[in-house]
Amino acid sequence: MDVNRALAAFAALSQETRLRIVRLLVTAGPEGLSAGTIGEAMDGASSSRMSFHLAQLEQAGLVTSRREGRSIFYSAAYPALAGLVEFLMRDCCQGHPEVCTPVVAALSCGCAAPDPSAVGASASRKTTM
Amino acid sequence: MDVNRALAAFAALSQETRLRIVRLLVTAGPEGLSAGTIGEAMDGASSSRMSFHLAQLEQAGLVTSRREGRSIFYSAAYPALAGLVEFLMRDCCQGHPEVCTPVVAALSCGCAAPDPSAVGASASRKTTM
DNA sequence: TCAATAATTCAACATTTATTGAGATATAAA
């Protein structure tokens, strides 16, 4: 994640419809949702409007797309989201632990508890699904 | 951090000069820097331009200001930055541990190592989603 | 009080961004 990519990602996330789309796709999982389904969830936004925003998100690297029959499915680009947070935090925590600490605490949403003593990586994956 | 505040923060961070200012202030520490000093660091940007961007950042809640003599000092709003990441991650990790895990790993920038003995207990404490 | 310093405010302008509606493209089914 370099500065320009971060700028593009922040710009993409600064628009209400797009932020809603990203949140929707993040919770939708890796399979994603079709453009039409997303449009319905966005208060029935027009198809051209959806295309515009989905293209912006894809351009910013925050979502990926694939065709499946007549539909095009969009999915959250999880690594890009993680990379963006990494970028932001890398800039935030230089010498200021008070910034990181509460974030790490917040990330204990049950899915990412890092444990240095836990050798088996997959075992430390405490899923609550 | 609600949606509108997050949108404002993302918008503020999506502009190159402002992103540079935030990064500069974050590394500058709690005392912050004067508007003039920041302007010099921004390739000698004009004072009105600096005022514009600093006002945007303050409006977005990402920096705070205080007058000291003739100068006005701007500081990073660390809690707001942490809150933004929290917001983004709260949206990102619902049911998808693979998103959070690498971020938490990246946050081991040396300043926010979570107490290993508390991992089991606190991590199982699920925040409301 | 007057001059110097530090920063802000404002109006004008240029640029960028978002929405709309019409039409084009791709796929699937009749």
Place this chain on the structure above:
DNA sequence: TTTATATCTCAATAAATGTTGAATTATTGA
């Protein structure tokens, strides 16, 4: 092949954003 479905592309327009330069406010020191 024809029709329907799903989505994209494009041009026009509206709205928001960033830069500039001049004028203004606040503070300090002579």
